[in-house]
Amino acid sequence: MWAGGKNKMLENYMPLMPSVENVNSYVEPFFGGGAMFIHMKKYYHMKKIIINDINISIMNIYKSIRDDYDSFIKRVIELETKYMPLKKEERKKYYFDLRHEHSYDYEKWNTTIESATLYFLMKTGFNGIFQINKNTNNRYGTPSGLLNQKKRVFDLTIIKWWNNALQDVEIRNESWENVCTLDDAFYFFDPPYRDSFADYGNSFNDDNLLELIKFANNQKQVFLANRADDDWFENHKMNLNTKIFDVTYTAGRRKKTATGHEAKKAKEILLYRIN
Numbered sequence: 001m002w003a004g005g006k007n008k009m010l011e012n013y014m015p016l017m018p019s020v021e022n023v024n025s026y027v028e029p030f031f032g033g034g035a036m037f038i039h040m041k042k043y044y045h046m047k048k049i050i051i052n053d054i055n056i057s058i059m060n061i062y063k064s065i066r067d068d069y070d071s072f073i074k075r076v077i078e079l080e081t082k083y084m085p086l087k088k089e090e091r092k093k094y095y096f097d098l099r100h101e102h103s104y105d106y107e108k109w110n111t112t113i114e115s116a117t118l119y120f121l122m123k124t125g126f127n128g129i130f131q132i133n134k135n136t137n138n139r140y141g142t143p144s145g146l147l148n149q150k151k152r153v154f155d156l157t158i159i160k161w162w163n164n165a166l167q168d169v170e171i172r173n174e175s176w177e178n179v180c181t182l183d184d185a186f187y188f189f190d191p192p193y194r195d196s197f198a199d200y201g202n203s204f205n206d207d208n209l210l211e212l213i214k215f216a217n218n219q220k221q222v223f224l225a226n227r228a229d230d231d232w233f234e235n236h237k238m239n240l241n242t243k244i245f246d247v248t249y250t251a252g253r254r255k256k257t258a259t260g261h262e263a264k265k266a267k268e269i270l271l272y273r274i275n
Contacts, residue, residue, distance in 0.1 A: 009225065009268065010039055012245045018186055018221050018274045020044050025185040027051075029176035032058070033128070036188045036223075041165045052172040052179040055130070057118055057140065059173045064115040065159060066166035073159065075116035080153045083124070091147040095124055103136040123153050180215060189216060189224040194232065206232070213238060213271065220275045228269035240271040 013036075026046045028037055031053040040046065053059050064072045083094055099121055106114050118140055122128070125142040133141025172179050180187065189212060192204040209226075216222045217238040226233060228244055245268045 008247070009245065010035060012243070013223065013270065016223075016243065016270070016272055016274060022221070022275070023186045024048070025050075025182050026188070027179060027182060027185045028188045028190075029053075029179050030190045030192070031062075032190065034062075036190070038165075040186075040188075048182070048185075049169045050172060050179050050182075050185075051169055052174060052176065054173065054175060056173045057115070058130070059171055060111055061115045061119050062162070062166060063171050064112040065162050066169070066171065068112040069160075069163045071112045072116045072119075073156065075113050076120055076154050076159070079117065079120045083120075083153060084149065084151075088147055091124075092144050095121070095144040095147065099136065099140065103139045103141070106139070120153065124149070176212065177215075184220070186221040187216065187219055187223070189222070191224075191226065193227040194229065210236060213240070216240060216271060216273075219273065222271075222273050224271040226269055226271075228267040233269045233271060237271050240273055243270045243272070244268070245270070 020043065023040075023044050023046060025048040026037075026040050026044070027050045028034070029050075029052045031037070031051045034051065037049075037051060040049075051059075051062070079098070083091060086094055098117065102114070102117050102121060106117075109117065121140060121142070122130070124145055124147060125140075126145045129142050130140065131142040132138055135141065176189070176191075191209065191212060194206070194209070213224065213236055216224045217240055222240075224240070234242060247266050247268050
């Protein structure tokens with residue numbers, strides 16, 4: 001789960017995607033949950049793939065799954081085995097105790113143990129949001145989720161898919177500019193939403209977006225996705241094509257009603273060029 005993930009948007013993107021034979025390289029500089037990468041891996045045959053995110057904790061999860069799979073699996077099974085027999089209030093305590101340990105005692109762990117622990121927290125945390133809090137040592141501080149898992153927390157077949165899929169992938173943790181160096185790549189940009197509720201541990205303002213749009217405008221094959229609350233992107237799209245899609249946000253964009261809160265309707269924009 002990843003707030004702002006593109007699973008639900010993929011069907012909208014499909015008619016606009018480049019043809020399989022025209023994609024030799026793929027670069028995704030704001031990786032997050034990697035929904036587009038999953039699609040590209042299943043249906044395209046790239047010779048070079050670069051995935052990147054400024055959030056080192058997230059990228060360490062992918063590196064650990066790729067390079068230290070057995071130890072990663074051992075840790076997530078250990079956490080799941082302790083968690084599943086607990087009642088809901090006990091699960092909540094377990095979650096916050098583990099989150100505190102991840103915040104303040106993580107130096108006792110190697111990278112794989114730390115990453116697997118974070119993966120567990122993200123699977124049991126609220127709505128796929130990656131929130132950074134001061135009271136969690138400026139590390140992962142998302143509240144617990146519903147904690148209502150019936151049989152398991154993890155689907156191990158999915159983790160194994162990622163282990164296989166990442167073997168030929170270059171995983172990086174840098175600013176987007178440093179990884180965008182290929183002339184013939186299909187670039188997929190999914191930067192943080194403008195005025196985003198979800199805190200991914202880094203800021204990305206309108207000036208940063210303008211620099212990204214300038215780069216995208218010079219590419220032969222590029223997607224750039226974001227939220228369309230107003231005409232900002234239409235006014236700054238340069239020579240890129242645009243499409244607007246209706247979406248429903250379930251995190252951070254909820255509308256207050258007489259009976260509580262409900263998911264809020266919104267729009268997303270895709271700036272794109274495909275040769």
